[in-house]
Amino acid sequence: MTMPMLGRYALLLAGLSALYTALGGWYANRTQNRRLQESVRGGAVSTALALTAAVFVLEYLLVVGDYGVKAVYNHSDRALPLLFKMGALWGGDSGSVLFWGWILSIYAAYVAYRGWPREGKMTPVAVPILGSLLVFFTGMSNIVVDPFQTIPGHPTNGVGLNPLLQNVVMTIHPPAMYTGLIGMAVPAAYVLSAIWMRVPSREWVPVVRRWMLFAWMFLSVAIVLGGMWAYMVLGWGGYWEWDPVENASLLPWLLATAFLHSIQIEEKRGMFRWWTAFLGVGAFLLTLVGTYITRSGVLKNSVHSFTGTGVGPYFVTLFWLALAFSGLVFFLRRDTLKDQMAVDNTFSKEGVYLLLNVFFAAIALVVLFGTFYPVISKAFLNHTVVLTVQFFDAMTAPMFLALVFLLGLAPAMGWRSAKVRTVVQKLWKPWVVALLVGGFAYLHGFRSFLQFFGVVLTVFSLGAMVQEFYRAMRVRRMATKRSWIAVFGSTLMGNRRRYGGYLVHIAFLVIVLGVIGSHTNNQVIRPTLSPGAVVNFQGYRIRYQGLTSATHSGYVLTQANLVIHEGRRVISAHPGLSFFPGSAQPVVKVSIKGSLMKDLYLVFEGSPGHQTALLKIFINPMVAWIWIGMYILAFGSLLALSSHHGLGRKPSELREPDLLPRDWQKRKWVPAQRRDRA
Amino acid sequence: MIWPLAAMLTLGVVSLILLPLRSDPAALSAKTGGHGTVEAIERELRHSFCLQCGAEWDHTYQDRCASCGSVRRDGL
Numbered sequence: 001m002t003m004p005m006l007g008r009y010a011l012l013l014a015g016l017s018a019l020y021t022a023l024g025g026w027y028a029n030r031t032q033n034r035r036l037q038e039s040v041r042g043g044a045v046s047t048a049l050a051l052t053a054a055v056f057v058l059e060y061l062l063v064v065g066d067y068g069v070k071a072v073y074n075h076s077d078r079a080l081p082l083l084f085k086m087g088a089l090w091g092g093d094s095g096s097v098l099f100w101g102w103i104l105s106i107y108a109a110y111v112a113y114r115g116w117p118r119e120g121k122m123t124p125v126a127v128p129i130l131g132s133l134l135v136f137f138t139g140m141s142n143i144v145v146d147p148f149q150t151i152p153g154h155p156t157n158g159v160g161l162n163p164l165l166q167n168v169v170m171t172i173h174p175p176a177m178y179t180g181l182i183g184m185a186v187p188a189a190y191v192l193s194a195i196w197m198r199v200p201s202r203e204w205v206p207v208v209r210r211w212m213l214f215a216w217m218f219l220s221v222a223i224v225l226g227g228m229w230a231y232m233v234l235g236w237g238g239y240w241e242w243d244p245v246e247n248a249s250l251l252p253w254l255l256a257t258a259f260l261h262s263i264q265i266e267e268k269r270g271m272f273r274w275w276t277a278f279l280g281v282g283a284f285l286l287t288l289v290g291t292y293i294t295r296s297g298v299l300k301n302s303v304h305s306f307t308g309t310g311v312g313p314y315f316v317t318l319f320w321l322a323l324a325f326s327g328l329v330f331f332l333r334r335d336t337l338k339d340q341m342a343v344d345n346t347f348s349k350e351g352v353y354l355l356l357n358v359f360f361a362a363i364a365l366v367v368l369f370g371t372f373y374p375v376i377s378k379a380f381l382n383h384t385v386v387l388t389v390q391f392f393d394a395m396t397a398p399m400f401l402a403l404v405f406l407l408g409l410a411p412a413m414g415w416r417s418a419k420v421r422t423v424v425q426k427l428w429k430p431w432v433v434a435l436l437v438g439g440f441a442y443l444h445g446f447r448s449f450l451q452f453f454g455v456v457l458t459v460f461s462l463g464a465m466v467q468e469f470y471r472a473m474r475v476r477r478m479a480t481k482r483s484w485i486a487v488f489g490s491t492l493m494g495n496r497r498r499y500g501g502y503l504v505h506i507a508f509l510v511i512v513l514g515v516i517g518s519h520t521n522n523q524v525i526r527p528t529l530s531p532g533a534v535v536n537f538q539g540y541r542i543r544y545q546g547l548t549s550a551t552h553s554g555y556v557l558t559q560a561n562l563v564i565h566e567g568r569r570v571i572s573a574h575p576g577l578s579f580f581p582g583s584a585q586p587v588v589k590v591s592i593k594g595s596l597m598k599d600l601y602l603v604f605e606g607s608p609g610h611q612t613a614l615l616k617i618f619i620n621p622m623v624a625w626i627w628i629g630m631y632i633l634a635f636g637s638l639l640a641l642s643s644h645h646g647l648g649r650k651p652s653e654l655r656e657p658d659l660l661p662r663d664w665q666k667r668k669w670v671p672a673q674r675r676d677r678a
Numbered sequence: 679m680i681w682p683l684a685a686m687l688t689l690g691v692v693s694l695i696l697l698p699l700r701s702d703p704a705a706l707s708a709k710t711g712g713h714g715t716v717e718a719i720e721r722e723l724r725h726s727f728c729l730q731c732g733a734e735w736d737h738t739y740q741d742r743c744a745s746c747g748s749v750r751r752d753g754l
Contacts, residue, residue: 042698
């Protein structure tokens with residue numbers, strides 16, 4: 001027996017275990033056979049065990065360089081550094097599908113092992129749903145894209161990994177993306193099982209919210225990391241291009257974000273039930289659409305054209321099957337999806353959340369339409385029309401700004417109804433700050449409608465968030481007499497769900513400011529320089545000193561050597577081009593001299609004559625804010641995730657959703673004697 | 679070298695599936711439990727304050743501050 005055979009055997013075991021988990025789970029639920037249910041839990045864990053073995057075998061083959069295996073031959077070579085050899089696992093279709101299945105199996109095993117007694121009636125149904133998905137992935141790996149397929153001739157070296165993927169960010173971005181995207185399967189499975197089993201929302205909401213937040217966090221970080229990779233590697237000076245594959249990750253993110261807001265209404269007021277359930281399942285369905293876009297090659301205008309083709313149709317089939325199954329569950333259990341209450345007054349927190357949902361859904365529709373427009377135009381107009389960045393910017397930017405405004409407004413609004421006067425009283429200070437900063441920004445070049453109002457609205461919402469922190473901290477300081485720093489820590493830790501959420505909002509606003517800033521006052525020049533030549537650009541004095549070439553493991557790097565004077569500061573930069581054997585196109589090595597307010601972004605485009613250098617020099621303002629926002633977002637999400645609110649309580653101990661009594665305005669409130677003083 | 683790995687994998691997978699079929703399900707379920715206990719959540723609840731007047735939130739009335747009647751709570 002060889003190692004590839006062991007990998008195949010592990011895959012076969014995984015496939016059989018997944019089949020057992022799916023079919024056995026359904027049968028056990030139908031017959032209420034407790035022993036069989038327990039065995040199905042073991043099935044989910046054993047699927048994860050077998051897939052882990054398969055992944056380890058493939059990683060082993062990549063690391064030792066067994067080029068007789070097709071997946072190793074196509075995506076690795078001897079010269080590749082160890083980190084990229086390991087990252088080559090998701091370099092092609094076969095490894096990617098195996099990796100997807102593996103992550104899903106770990107999710108399923110965790111759900112089966114930890115969630116079974118805790119999540120009551122839901123987990124015994126959720127596990128077979130996840131098991132059915134595992135049947136698909138293990139089936140794909142066993143039949144369609146075998147990662148252990150061997151090739152004849154015993155080659156001694158491989159083709160190598162796509163040079164664009166040989167970047168540290170690219171070793172983190174795909175696993176984070178997969179963890180986020182496939183993680184959406186768990187809340188979807190829980191939503192469907194909760195609806196099917198008629199589980200009260202107070203039981204399923206905390207579970208699903210937490211799982212979605214976990215997947216959302218990874219997806220958010222992965223999206224920003226993808227932008228970081230594009231910025232650092234592709235050399236066009238930007239980070240987001242509304243590329244079909246970028247959009248493919250944004251679509252589930254939009255629905256998941258809407259879900260995380262909508263579910264709070266369900267939790268507090270028992271409203272938006274079917275919409276929340278739809279978003280929970282829809283976010284997962286869109287991950288399948290996204291996978292189809294990435295893997296099918298149906299949309300060729302993509303920076304992800306390195307991904308293979310062939311598995312797309314299978315993902316489309318899975319999408320339609322999942323859609324039909326979800327639709328059937330929704331239809332058969334439509335009575336459980338009725339709202340407990342209606343919106344009394346649109347000028348209320350519920351009203352704001354409703355608007356938030358409308359905007360998220362509208363942006364998702366625009367992005368979906370724009371992404372598939374080449375296919376739509378081909379079908380109806382008989383020629384392919386690709387919508388440009390300007391279309392997406394013009395359509396989505398105003399809606400994103402509306403979201404930014406609502407984000408600042410929401411904390412000041414009360415449930416059921418809010419008074420305009422009260423809201424104005426709470427928010428006038430952030431408005432004053434926003435207008436002052438807006439005026440300052442106007443003087444510094446933020447002069448278009450979107451730039452100016454973007455800054456004003458974002459600063460307003462940031463101010464509103466900071467004010468929320470300040471209020472809570474002041475109250476705690478009054479109660480505890482501790483220092484502001486201690487009070488800040490206790491505020492964060494005292495209600496991790498709320499303040500983790502606020503931190504995530506602040507992160508989003510910091511990212512928005514970075515996006516607006518990077519689209520304002522950005523400059524670019526394209527000089528051709530001879531050795532010794534100097535170019536002055538935006539306060540930088542850039543002297544070109546000549547070219548150098550060096551051979552590295554697996555590629556030859558040619559660099560333009562630059563000395564940059566910025567006031568009294570002198571720095572050197574070495575933008576270059578990497579030439580990989582077997583790759584016609586050299587890969588750009590961008591040099592970024594970054595600061596908080598602007599990046600000097602240098603690209604070496606080639607040498608048109610002896611020792612001359614054609615450079616492209618960008619000034620990109622405030623891009624660093626986007627990366628900083630990502631770190632705050634991850635921290636805030638982790639903080640919110642660490643709150644176990646609502647989990648682990650038995651149904652009998654759960655209180656009703658946080659509803660105010662219908663006659664609360666008529667009630668006379670008498671201060672009750674404090675429990676702790678009694 | 680590889681055969682023992684395959685055998686161990688098979689043993690692991692098969693035992694994970696088959697052993698629960700012979701076990702007492704009640705005993706198996708009791709082994710695992712949730713990490714968010716009622717006590718922990720109640721402890722969290724006790725440490726919340728009214729955002730309007732700063733009073734510690736009284737849980738006799740869950741929806742309004744017992745001191746000033748505000749619904750704004752630095753709590754759940």
